[in-house]
Amino acid sequence: MSREQQAVERARKAFLTGRSKQLDYRIAQLKSLRRLLVERNQEICDALKKDLNKSELGTPLYETLGLEGEIMLAVNKLKEWAAPRPVQKDLLTLSDQVFIQPEPLGVVLVIGAWNYPWAVTLQPLIGAIAAGNAAIVKPSEVSAHTAKVMEELLPIYLDKELYPVVTGGVAETQELLKQRFDLIFYTGNPRRGKTGDGGCRPSPDTRYPGAGGGRAPVTLTRDCDITIACRRITWGKFTNCGQTCIAPRLRPM
Numbered sequence: 001m002s003r004e005q006q007a008v009e010r011a012r013k014a015f016l017t018g019r020s021k022q023l024d025y026r027i028a029q030l031k032s033l034r035r036l037l038v039e040r041n042q043e044i045c046d047a048l049k050k051d052l053n054k055s056e057l058g059t060p061l062y063e064t065l066g067l068e069g070e071i072m073l074a075v076n077k078l079k080e081w082a083a084p085r086p087v088q089k090d091l092l093t094l095s096d097q098v099f100i101q102p103e104p105l106g107v108v109l110v111i112g113a114w115n116y117p118w119a120v121t122l123q124p125l126i127g128a129i130a131a132g133n134a135a136i137v138k139p140s141e142v143s144a145h146t147a148k149v150m151e152e153l154l155p156i157y158l159d160k161e162l163y164p165v166v167t168g169g170v171a172e173t174q175e176l177l178k179q180r181f182d183l184i185f186y187t188g189n190p191r192r193g194k195t196g197d198g199g200c201r202p203s204p205d206t207r208y209p210g211a212g213g214g215r216a217p218v219t220l221t222r223d224c225d226i227t228i229a230c231r232r233i234t235w236g237k238f239t240n241c242g243q244t245c246i247a248p249r250l251r252p253m
């Protein structure tokens with residue numbers, strides 16, 4: 001059995017124990033993930049410096065502050081999100097108690113990309129934990145130092161059966177994709193995400209949200225404030241060294 005298959009089987013077994021479904025457990029895991037971001041900030045910064053030459057100020061701005069905010073949002077709202085929702089009764093359900101109960105899906109795969117390697121990999125993980133799922137985390141092999149730090153630190157702070165990290169490249173990702181998942185969250189090159197080319201094509205019964213790159217066209221109207229427009233376009237084009245999904249491309253009028 002491959003390492004990838006073992007990780008998925010362990011995660012499904014751990015999911016079936018029911019522990020990831022307990023609200024207190026989800027909240028404890030989320031808080032622990034936040035502690036990782038705070039206590040291990042220097043390791044995170046060092047890895048990002050080696051991978052992408054990201055600055056010490058760029059790391060909180062582009063990677064960790066958003067994650068901390070997302071965690072706190074989930075921690076504060078989780079009871080509300082997970083609560084049964086009332087449903088209007090009709091003649092057939094008049095004497096029943098009717099409600100919609102949000103339930104975890106099962107085992108989720110998160111495939112991350114290299115340009116914001118913490119943000120785009122842990123953000124979907126936060127959602128997966130908050131929703132009560134198990135999740136396999138596959139960081140990008142391109143940001144290799146970050147992947148290594150993630151592989152070392154996540155098992156220290158999180159339940160390592162429910163949320164294992166699988167490192168490696170295309171071969172490892174493809175081996176993961178042979179396993180059954182209830183949801184796959186892919187971030188990366190949209191061509192691979194869509195069509196495969198041996199890429200990220202999940203089985204038909206798997207939910208498959210994702211985030212790709214794009215052309216991000218910009219239109220300047222005649223009455224625009226050209227100073228503000230130039231400042232915003234320049235920011236979008238050059239931020240994160242231009243390696244951003246929304247980096248604008250000017251559209252000729």
Ligand SMILES: NC(=O)c1ccc[n+]([C@@H]2O[C@H](COP(=O)([O-])OP(=O)(O)OC[C@H]3O[C@@H](n4cnc5c(N)ncnc54)[C@H](O)[C@@H]3O)[C@@H](O)[C@H]2O)c1
Binds near residue numbers: 115197
């Ligand atoms: N919309 C967003 O939120 C968002 C966020 C970050 C990045 N992006 C886009 O993603 C682009 C970077 O993507 P990338 O694809 O270069 O990143 P990448 O090379 O890091 O690949 C992403 C993931 O796909 C896996 N992968 C690559 N080729 C594969 C294959 N043939 N089969 C199976 N798995 C494969 C990799 O192992 C990796 O985990 C950015 O330029 C940006 O446009 C979008």
Ligand SMILES: CCCCCCC=O
Binds near residue numbers: 062063116119244246
């Ligand atoms: C601060 C995180 C930004 C994520 C944008 C991803 C696009 O590449």
